[in-house]
Amino acid sequence: xxxxxxxxxxxxxxxxxxxxxxxxxxxxxxxxxxxxxxxxxxxxxxxxxxxxxxxxxxxxxxxxxxxxxxxxxxxxxxxxxxxxxxxxxxxxxxxxxxxxxxxxxxxxxxxxxxxxxxxxxxxxxxxxxxxxxxxxxxxxxxxxxxxxxxxxxxxxxxxxxxxxxxxxxxxxxxxxxxxxxxxxxxxxxxxxxxxxxxxxxxxxxxxxxxxxxxxxxxxxxxxxxxxxxxxxxxxxxxxxxxxxxxxxxxxxxxxxxxxxxxxxxxxxxxxxxxxxxx
Amino acid sequence: xxxxxxxxxxxxxxxxxxxxxxxxxxxxxxxxxxxxxxxxxxxxxxxxxxxxxxxxxxxxxxxxxxxxxxxxxxxxxxxxxxxxxxxxxxxxxxxxxxxxxxxxxxxxxxxxxxxxxxxxxxxxxxxxxxxxxxxxxxxx
Numbered sequence: 406x407x408x409x410x411x412x413x414x415x416x417x418x419x420x421x422x423x424x425x426x427x428x429x430x431x432x433x434x435x436x437x438x439x440x441x442x443x444x445x446x447x448x449x450x451x452x453x454x455x456x457x458x459x460x461x462x463x464x465x466x467x468x469x470x471x472x473x474x475x476x477x478x479x480x481x482x483x484x485x486x487x488x489x490x491x492x493x494x495x496x497x498x499x500x501x502x503x504x505x506x507x508x509x510x511x512x513x514x515x516x517x518x519x520x521x522x523x524x525x526x527x528x529x530x531x532x533x534x535x536x537x538x539x540x541x542x543x544x545x546x547x548x549x550x551x552x553x554x555x556x557x558x559x560x561x562x563x564x565x566x567x568x569x570x571x572x573x574x575x576x577x578x579x580x581x582x583x584x585x586x587x588x589x590x591x592x593x594x595x596x597x598x599x600x601x602x603x604x605x606x607x608x609x610x611x612x613x614x615x616x617x618x619x620x621x622x623x624x625x626x627x628x629x630x631x632x633x634x635x636x637x638x639x640x641x642x643x644x645x646x647x648x649x650x651x652x653x654x655x656x657x658x659x660x661x662x663x664x665x666x667x668x669x670x671x672x673x674x675x676x677x678x679x680x681x682x683x
Numbered sequence: 684x685x686x687x688x689x690x691x692x693x694x695x696x697x698x699x700x701x702x703x704x705x706x707x708x709x710x711x712x713x714x715x716x717x718x719x720x721x722x723x724x725x726x727x728x729x730x731x732x733x734x735x736x737x738x739x740x741x742x743x744x745x746x747x748x749x750x751x752x753x754x755x756x757x758x759x760x761x762x763x764x765x766x767x768x769x770x771x772x773x774x775x776x777x778x779x780x781x782x783x784x785x786x787x788x789x790x791x792x793x794x795x796x797x798x799x800x801x802x803x804x805x806x807x808x809x810x811x812x813x814x815x816x817x818x819x820x821x822x823x
Contacts, residue, residue, distance in 0.1 A: 429763035439767050450774050457778070458785030462792070470717055484719060489710050493703060500699040503753055507691035667753045671746055677706075678742040682713040683735055 432654075438661045442668045445629075449672050452625065453679050456618045463612040467555035469681050471583035475545075477537055488681045491534045492673065495630075498527025499670040506663045509656025514644060517659055521641040524666065528634040535627050539620075547588045550617040554586040554593075556609050562600040572596060584608055619680065626676055629669050636662050698752055702745055709741050 421428040429436060460466050470484035477487070501523040508516030542548045548555070560580050567573040568587050578584075578598070586595050586608050595608035640662050643649060649656045686694070711720070716734030718725030725731075751757040756764050 429760045431759065431763060436763070439763075443767055443770060446771065447774075450777065454774075454777050454781045458781040458788070461782055461785035462788035464789065464792070468717075470714070470719070484714060484717075485710055489706065492706050496702045496706065497699060499702075499749070499753055500695045503695050503698065504691065507686065507688075507695075510686075511688070664754055667749055670753075671749045674742050674745045674749070678709075678738060682709055682738045682742075 432657060434657065434661055435664070438664050442664060445668065446672075449622075449625070449675070452618075452622050453675060456622065456679060459612075459614045459618065463614070465557035465559065465612065467553065467611050467615050468557065468583045469683070471585075472555050473538075473681055475541055485681055487534070487538065488677065491531060491538075492677055494527055494531045494534065495670050495673050498524050498531065499667055501527060502663050502666045506656075506660050509644075509649075509659040512650075512655070514647070514650065517644045517656060518641055521637055521644065521659070525634055525637050525641065528630055528637065528666075531630055532627060532634070535623065535630075539623075542619075546585060548616045548619075550620055551613065553611040553613055553615045554588075555615065556584055556586065556611040558582045558584065560600045560602070562598045562606075565597045565599055565605065568594070568596055586610065622676060623680070626669070626672055629672065633662075633666050633669050636665065698748070701748065705741050705745050709738050712737050712741075 421430075427433075473488055474484045475481050475487070476483055476490075480486070501520050505517050505520035505524060508520060546554060558578055558580055562578060564572055564574060564576045564578070567576070570587065572584070584596075586593055588594065597605055597607050599605050640658055644656070644659065649658055652658075712734050714720050715724065716731050756767070
């Protein structure tokens with residue numbers, strides 16, 4: 406009995422590949438979206454692995470929980486809190502996307518439009534957060550793709566001058582502690598300090614690669630989010646116009662943009678891991 | 684996959700709670716390893732290896748959940764899922780090779796920086812082959 410059953414499933418599988426129907430039981434468009442996302446995953450993986458290689462090649466590296474410790478409304482000294490909120494925004498927008506696909510399967514046009522709109526809002530909220538983060542790094546902390554003002558002490562020591570913000574003359578520090586070099590009236594103002602061995606030194610800039618890697622990788626991800634928002638909006642208008650009702654394929658276009666949107670969330674999982682957590 | 688409205692909502696809720704909880708756990712582990720939650724804990728560098736590993740595993744779990752549940756890969760034909768999953772195995776090689784390479788750049792940083800001031804044993808250089816011919820000697 407069971408052998409007979411096995412025979413039939415095997416035969417069925419062979420029939421799948423003998424033409425006339427999709428052996429992967431999926432449409433051309435969805436399959437190609439998957440393969441596009443696979444290639445995009447390799448692009449992002451290449452960028453993140455380059456980040457890892459350059460980080461490993463430097464004796465010091467900016468400490469993420471020091472670099473990313475500010476949040477809007479004047480919050481400082483709150484390590485990783487703002488990026489955690491950004492992660493939540495993206496995760497929730499993934500959830501609303503799942504709802505849109507589910508409503509599409511149920512042929513509920515208004516439901517699809519509503520949940521796509523919620524997803525668009527989620528994407529815009531994430532982009533707004535990222536704009537604030539970039540603005541803070543560029544305008545307030547003066548990080549560029551060529552200059553990285555986030556340095557790390559390699560020895561214990563004591564400051565010989567203060568910066569008018571958090572560091573005062575006579576403040577002690579330990580090896581491994583991070584600092585931010587400030588800019589006053591367009592000029593860099595590295596503070597001088599005395600190391601444990603009695604040598605007077607000035608704060609040095611951090612590894613140059615950090616700024617370029619940060620702006621390129623988060624920028625590339627942000628560009629994906631932006632394109633996703635545009636696609637979601639266009640498809641939302643198409644849904645509202647009744648285009649996909651006429652196609653009678655269970656709102657497949659919503660599924661396809663859903664795959665893309667979840668992928669953007671997936672990439673953020675890894676950007677969050679290597680840039681902020683580790 | 685068609686399901687009722689209530690089923691769909693409960694599925695999304697469960698997924699969001701899971702991803703949110705894992706993200707919170709990751710952030711707490713990260714802050715713990717760096718000594719924010721319990722001051723002084725960052726002195727134990729062995730802890731940093733454990734927290735790092737824990738965060739990587741949790742991120743991989745999040746990735747698995749997004750791909751299998753939200754992107755529905757679990758419900759696709761096995762052969763199709765394999766054509767997407769198997770190529771990513773190449774990244775294991777990429778990760779090991781390039782982090783190894785980066786580490787070597789770090790180890791050889793001083794050599795690269797001061798290459799010009801490197802001293803060359805003149806006698807050894809001459810003994811290694813034909814002496815270097817000077818150019819423009821027959822011109823006048």
